[in-house]
Amino acid sequence: MERTKAFGIKTTDKETLKKWYYLMTLGRKLDDRAPNYLKQALGWSYHAPYAGHDGIQLAIGQVFEKNNDHLFPYYRDMLTAISAGITAEEIILNGISKGTDIASGGRHMSNHFAKPAWNIHNVSSATGNHTLHATGVARAIKKYGVKAVAISSQGESSTSEGYVYEAINGASNEKLPVVFVFQDxxxxxxxxKRDQTANWRAADNFRGFKNLRIIxxxxxxVFDSMNAMTEARNYAIEHQTPVIVHASTIRIHSHSNSDKHELYRDDNERFCAMANDPFDRYRKTLIISGRVTEAELDELxxxxxxxxxxxxxxxxTAPDPDPASIFDFVVPAPYPASKYPDGTHNLQSGEKLKLIQALNQTLKAEFRHNPDTYxxxxxxxxxEKGGIFNVSKGLQQEFGIERVFNGPIAEDFIVGTANGMSRFNKKLRIVIEGAEFADYFWPAMEQFVELxxxxWRSNGAFAPNVTVRLASGGYIGGGLYHSQTIEGALATFPGIRIVYPSFADDAAGLLRTSVRSEGPTMFLEPKALYNDPLSETYVPEDFEVPFGKARIRRTGTDLSIITYGNTTHMSLAVAERIASETGKSIEVVDIRSLIPLDKEGILNSVKKTNRxxxxxxxxxxxGFGGEIAAMITEEAFTFLDAPVKRVGSTFTPVGFNRILEKAILPDQEKIYKAAMELLNF
Structure with missing residues (x-):
């Protein structure tokens, strides 16, 4: 396709030429100065010099429309940030990690430039992963009919990452207005790059994708880059399809201040890179053309x-980050749930529902409550299908394909675009089935970490309002990838809420609270209980359950069983059996919320029963139970009349054969045996 060429040395007005030069010389002075801060022990311990990328970075920043477009720069995009309007002071504050750094307040690595107020996003150090976020926010741009684009900038090597392919495949499939810039x-x-891919140009790896233009x-x-970026933005908006801009650049210096390119680039290559300096070329072009004098450039x-x-x-003189602030912005304050039962299990109001019905009806109610829910x-x-377990059955019929739609079999894409789409507006609420079974969630772990x-990384500027649903656990004869429960691994990451209901009312109430809250929540659903009568309860309309509040499912005085999920019902059965056999009174505490955890409720129960x-x-x-056991031992040791015991699965995968599954997973007999040992201690 013929490229438009609106910009050239003769066709661009003098003031614009001078403005571009000023931005470029300002950028170079900062780029060259950055290593000195490290030498003086002032900071900027990570700096990736951009020299050699000048043309394309100037163009990205000039084309970007702040507060309208969404820009995802990568760690080498210093001139991109300056060209987009970020000031020299803001660049230095980021470099030396001051508390007033607008990107992260010193929480993220230096050279990760951002200005959230302008939609210049704080991106990860996991290079290229923001392509998924750009694709997600482009989905929202399209759905809400905004004349804008998402711009994702990155180096050519990051295009080898699988999630980059997922992002570009998804953008081309959904026809989204996103511009992917490869700075090669x-x-x-x-x-x-000869070790990265067979194609000399990384963009050629995507030439077979439909609905995708490559420039x-x-x-x-400078001029070729300005023309390319202008054309890319206009094309993406006009055609509502993605564009790749493949920009050939050079790297004049080492990769970063911790790299020595002399170890792998010979003298001739490094000399040639210096000789092709884009900044020098632009300066000479301006002088030779007669458009701007050397004296004018010297003044700039x-x-x-x-x-x-x-x-x-x-x-x-700016303040450093306050050490006391490390606990700020870990997780946003949740929705203040208030409509929850203050006591008994036998709540006789509302409709009696199975757990799966409670989830389905709550999803529909929340979609009616907030039209910006997806x-x-x-x-x-x-x-008629709504997930392999039909939890979302009927949603698309009622709310349409714009709000309820299928994703590809790419868990990283599902989670990453949820993060990205939620960046469009705080009113959006995203619910995703992160994987068909919890065991299949592992490909999305990289994007889970981003959530x-x-x-915290953005210093409170952005929280992804995403609820990730996962059908979890065993007891279905599913074997590997269909029977694991993964909350123990997920709970090691700060910044996420994790809930695991075992009854229909809690499933409804926790799901409502999850969807209405800001920030991410992992919503784990015990799939063996979806249609089990044991999980049926009455569910009042608009039922709400707060995070971090355990529920006493059975009161007792002789032993506390702290549990959640499938084992809640087993524990209740064991408590009933022991009461009938021995007269002993067992308290069953259904924690239902792992993070945040009802520490007070658990300790109060243990202090009452002493076991x-x-x-x-x-x-x-x-497993997560190790944290609970440690907490009880540390904070209620003097109340204990016996050691804290744990019951769970063996340290093996879950087998497919039912005989193997039974040997591995906890059951009533295993819980009964442990409970009796404690009672008789």
Whole structure:
């Protein structure tokens, strides 16, 4: 397709030429100065110099429309940030990790530039993973009819990541207005691109994708880059399809200040890189053309030097991060749930529902409550099918394909685009089936990690409002990838809420609270209980359950069983059996919320009964119960009349044959034996 060429040395007005030069010389002065901060032990311990990427980075920043477009720069995008409007002072504050750094308040690595107020997003150090976020926010841009684009910028080596392929495949399939910029400098640290892919140009790997335009440009040339980026943005908006801009650049310096390119680039290559300096080329072009005099450029150099000097002085006096602030912005304050029962299990109001019905009806109620609620995942919207367990059955029929739709079999894409779409507006609420079974969630772990620290990393500027539903646990004869429960692993990450109901009313109430809250929640559903009569309860309309509040499912005085999920019902059965056999009174505490945890409720129960048995379906070794047991031992030791015991799965995978499954998973007999040992201690 013929490229438009609106910008050139003769067709661009002089003031614009001078403005571009000023931004470029300002950027170079900061780029060159950054390593000195490290040498003086002032910070900037990570700096990836951008010299050699000048043309394309200037163009990205100039084309980006703040507060309208969404920009996802990567760690080498210093000039992109400056061109987009971030000041020299803000760049230095980020570099030396001051508390007033607008990107993260010193929480994220230096050279990770952002300005959330302008939709310049704080991105991860996991290179290229923000392509999924850009695709997700582009989905919202399209759904809400905004004349804008998402711009994802990255190096060519990051395109080898699987999630980059998922992002571009999804953007082309959904026809989304997103521009993927590949800044190709031939190297991923020391790895040459010949070791990355068979194609010389990374963009060629995507040439077979439908609904995708690829534009190639010289990223060292200001005018070619400006024309490419302008064309890409206009095309993406007009055609509502993604565009790749492949910009050929050079890397003049080492990858970063912890790299020595002399170890893998010979003298000739490094000399040639210096000789092709885009900044020098632009300066010479302006002078030779007669459009701008050398004296005028010298004056701009002087002004840039003065701006950097002033910015440095101000940044040096800025406050450092407060150590007391480390617990700020871990998880946003939740929705203040209040409509929950204050006591008995036999709540006789509302409709008696199975657990799966409670989930389904609550989803529908929340979609009616907030028209900016969305759900997607694998198999969730096919005629009469709503997920492989039919939890989302009927949603697409009532709310339409714009709000209820299928995702590809790509868990990273499902989770990553949820994070991205939620960036469009705080009013959006995203519910996703993160995987068809919890065991299949592992490909999404990289994006799960992003969910957990986005809020903290951005210093409270952004929290992904995402509820991740996962059908969890065994007792269905499912074997590997269909019977594991993974909350023990997930709970090791700060910044996430994890809930695991075992009754229909709690399932409804916790789901409502999850969807209405800001920030991410893992909503684990015991699939063996979906249609089990044991989980049936009355569910009042608009039922709500707060996070971090355990529920006493049975009161007692002789032993506390702390449990959740499938084992709650087993524990209740054991309590009934022991009461009938021995007269002993067992208290069953259904914690239902793992993070946050009702520490007070658990300790109060143990202090009353003086004995504690922690029961869950997950493995004993490394399971979440270890945290509960440690907490009880540390904080209620003097109240204990017996050691804290745990019951859970063996330290093995869950087998497929029912005989193996029974040997591995906890059951009533195993819980009964442990409870009696404690009572007789």
């Amino acid at each position: 400098n031939n190297y991923g640290i020391s790895v040459h 190639y440009c010289d990223g060292k040339n 150099d002087k002004q840039a030097k003065e701006e950097v000097s002033k910015a440095h002085k101000k940044a040096m 759900i997607w995942g694998q198999d969730i919207a096919n005629k 957990t620290h986005d809020y 504690a048995l922690v029961v869950h379906e997950d493995k004993v070794f490394g």
